[in-house]
Amino acid sequence: MDINTIASLINAKVVGKNFEVTGMATLADAKPSEISFLSNSKYAKTLQSTKAGAVIVDENSQKYLPENCVALVVKHPYWEMAVLSEYFSTPIEDDNLEDAQIAQSAKIAPEAVIAKGAKIGENCRIMANSYIGNNVEIGDNTIIYPNVTVYKECKIGKNCIIHANSVIGGDGFGFATSNMGEHKKIYQNGNVVLEDDIEIGSCTTIDRAAFGSTLIKQGVRIDNLVQIGHNCVIGEYSVIVSQAGISGSTEMGRNVVMGGQSATAGHLTIAPFSTMAARSGVTKSIKESGKTFAGFPLMNHRAWLKLQGKLARLIK
C-alpha cells in the first residue's frame, strides 16, 4: 500500500513524497519503509527521533517531524491509525498458505486443528481440541494440553508446556475512542513469542502485540488465570502466580516474582530479581533490583508491614 492510498483511506493531507509502505509500527520501532503515528499530541517532541518513513500527525505536531519524513495530516491521528490498522491485518484464517509442516515424531490428536503454514517440531504433543493458527511455530518437545488456542503467527519455543484452555496470542485490548465515546478497534498485528523451557498454567491469556511482539523469555513460570497484556516483556525465569495481571507494555527483568492477584500498571519497567507480595499493585517503575514490595500503591515490604501495624493500632 502506498502513501497516497493510505491518505485516501484516512482522509489525510500528504506533505512529502509518495512511497510504498511495508508496515505500521510505533515511533520508536518504525523503519524508513514503515508508517507510524502520534498517539497523543503531548508527546509531539518524540517525533524528532523517529526513523519512520511517514507519520500520521495532527496539524500542530507536524512541525516536529524529521526532515524527509512524510506527514499524513489528520484531525485525530490515533483514531485514523485504528482505521488504518485493519488494512495492515492478515486474514484470520488463510487457506492459501502451504500445508502445515509437522515433524514425524510429533503426536497430534486427531481432534486438534493445525492451520495452514504452521510448523510443529519433533516430539511435540498437541492434544485434543486445541487450535494452532496459521504460521504458528512450535519448537521440539513442547506439550499443548487440550482446548488451548494459539492464534496465528505466534512462536512457541522448545520444551514448553501450555496447560488446558489457555489462549496465546488473542488480540490485545486496543481501541481508539471518539469524542462521542464510540470505539474503533486497533487491529493487533503483532504476535506472541515464547522462548524455550516455559510452563504456562490453565485458563491463562497472553495477548498478542499491537505492533511487534509480546515476549515471554526463557524459563518463565506462569500459573493459572493470569493475564499478560499486549507488548509486555517477561524476563527470564520470572514467576507469575495465579490471577496476577500484567498491563500492556510493561517490561520486567529476569527472576521477577509477581504474587497471586498482584498487578502492574502499563508501560512500566521492573528491575530483575524484584519480588511482589500477593495483591501488590505496581504503580511505578522499579529501578533497583532485588527488593521485595507489597501493597497498592506499591511500597517496600517492610513499610507495608509497618503500615499494617499502624492501622491495627488505629482501631484499638
Add this chain to the structure above:
Amino acid sequence: MDINTIASLINAKVVGKNFEVTGMATLADAKPSEISFLSNSKYAKTLQSTKAGAVIVDENSQKYLPENCVALVVKHPYWEMAVLSEYFSTPIEDDNLEDAQIAQSAKIAPEAVIAKGAKIGENCRIMANSYIGNNVEIGDNTIIYPNVTVYKECKIGKNCIIHANSVIGGDGFGFATSNMGEHKKIYQNGNVVLEDDIEIGSCTTIDRAAFGSTLIKQGVRIDNLVQIGHNCVIGEYSVIVSQAGISGSTEMGRNVVMGGQSATAGHLTIAPFSTMAARSGVTKSIKESGKTFAGFPLMNHRAWLKLQGKLARLIK
C-alpha cells in the same frame, strides 16, 4: 403447568383460583400469566405492586399480595422457588428442534458445533471447536474464535468479536441454602443478549440471567478474564478491563470504565460516564455521572490520592 400441579411439586397451600402458568419471573417483571416468589420476607411490601398471577410466599407475607393474585403458601419460598425452577428449565440440548439456519456466506469450521435451532447470519465466522447451543442467534459479520462456548438461547448481535475460550450464557451463581447449610440450584432460565459492535476478550465469562436477560449493550469492550454476573446490564460503549468482576444484577450506564481487577457489589446502579480506577471496589450505587473513583470501599479519586498521602505520612 397449572397452579395445582405447581402446588403439589412444592407442597404449597393454594389461596386463589387455578390457572395455566406460562413462566417464572421476578416480582417486578412477572406478567399475569406468570408465577413469582418472595425471596426474603423483609421485602414483603414489594408484593403490593406485582403483576404476577401467582406468588410463592410464606404465611406472614401473604397478606401483602394484591387482590386476585394467587398465593402459594410455603415455609421457605426461596427454597421452593429453587425447586420449581427446574421444572421451568428447557433441556440442555434438544434434538427435536429444527436444523440450524446458517447463512450461505457464513464460514463455519468443520470442527465447530452448531446445535439445532441456531441461526447464524451472513459472513459470520465460527472457528474450530466452538460450541453454539440450541436456538442461539448470531447476527451478520460476527466472529467467534476457537473454543468459545455459547449456551442455548443466547443472542449475539452484528459485527461482534468473541475471543477464544470465552463462555457466553453459563449458569448464573444461584442457589437457595437450607437451615442445614445445603444448597439447591436455582435453574438459570434466562439468557444473555449481546447487542451489536461488541468485542469480548479471551477466557471471559458472561452468565445467563436467572430470569430475563443479562444485557451487554452496543459497542461495549470487555477484556480477558472478566466476570459478568447474571442479570447485569452493561451500558453502551462501556469498557471493562481485564480481571474485573461485575456482580449480579448491577446495571451501568453508557461509557462506564471499570479498571483492571476492579469489581462491583450486586444490585447497584452506576451512572453513565463513571470511571473506576484499577482495583476499585464499588460498594454503593453511583448517582452522579462523569466522576472518577478509586479504592475499596469506593471513594472519589482525589480522596483516594489524599488518603494514600496520609497513609504514607503515617509510616514516616
Add this chain to the structure above:
Amino acid sequence: MDINTIASLINAKVVGKNFEVTGMATLADAKPSEISFLSNSKYAKTLQSTKAGAVIVDENSQKYLPENCVALVVKHPYWEMAVLSEYFSTPIEDDNLEDAQIAQSAKIAPEAVIAKGAKIGENCRIMANSYIGNNVEIGDNTIIYPNVTVYKECKIGKNCIIHANSVIGGDGFGFATSNMGEHKKIYQNGNVVLEDDIEIGSCTTIDRAAFGSTLIKQGVRIDNLVQIGHNCVIGEYSVIVSQAGISGSTEMGRNVVMGGQSATAGHLTIAPFSTMAARSGVTKSIKESGKTFAGFPLMNHRAWLKLQGKLARLIK
C-alpha cells in the same frame, strides 16, 4: 524402581538397605514402601515421625531420620525430589489402557474425547469438545458442559455440574529453583477428587495435587474464574465466589464462604462456617468457627468497618 536406581538418578549417597520403592509422598503421608524428601532443612525435626521407607535429605539433616529409614543424601533435596518426580509420573496419554467404560444411558457428544481407562456413569452427559483423560471416573448423572478439560486420573462424583471451559486436574504450580534462579518442574503426580452434588462455574481451574489429592467435598458451589491450588481441601457446602483464589494446601471446613476476589495464603486451615467478605485476604489460619472477616490482612468484619470509618475521618 529401587533405591539404588533412584540414587543413581539423583547422584545420592545411600545410607541403608536397598528396597523396591512404590511411590513418592510427603513426609506426613509416605508409607514404608515409599520415598519422601525434606523440602527445607529448617524442618529437619519433622523427619523423626515419618513412616517413609526412604527420605532424600542433606548431610546435616540425616541424623534426624528414624532408625531403619534409608537416607539418600544429596546437596539439594528439594531440587533432587523435582528431578525424581518425573520418573514417578504416568504418561500424559496412555493408549495401552483398556477402552473406556461408558454407561449405556450416558450421552457423550460425538465431538467429546473420552480417553482410555475412563469410566462414565449412568445418565452422564459429556458435551461437545470436552476432554476426559485416562482413568478419569465420573459418577452418575453428572453433566460436563462443552470445552471442559479433565486431566487423567481425576475422580468426579455423582450429580455434579461442571460448566464450560473449566479445567479439572491441571498441574499444580510446583517447581524447585536453583541458586542460579532456574526452575525444575515438580511433576504433579496426584489428582483431583470431587465428591457428589458439586457445581463448578465456567473457566475455573482446580489443580491436581503434587502428591495425594486436591479434594472438593460434597455439595460445594464454585463460581466462575476461581483458582483452587494443589492439595487444597474445600469443606462440604462451601461457597467460593467468582475470581477467588485458594492457595495450595489450604484446608477449609464445611460451609465456608469465600467472597468475590477473595484469597487465601497457602497451608492454612479455616474453621467451618467462616465467612470472608469480598476481597478478603486470609493470611493466617482461622480457628474459631462461625465468624465473619474482611480486609487484607484479614480482620474481624466489625474491625474492618471501624477501620474504614477511621480512614474516612483521616481525609476530612
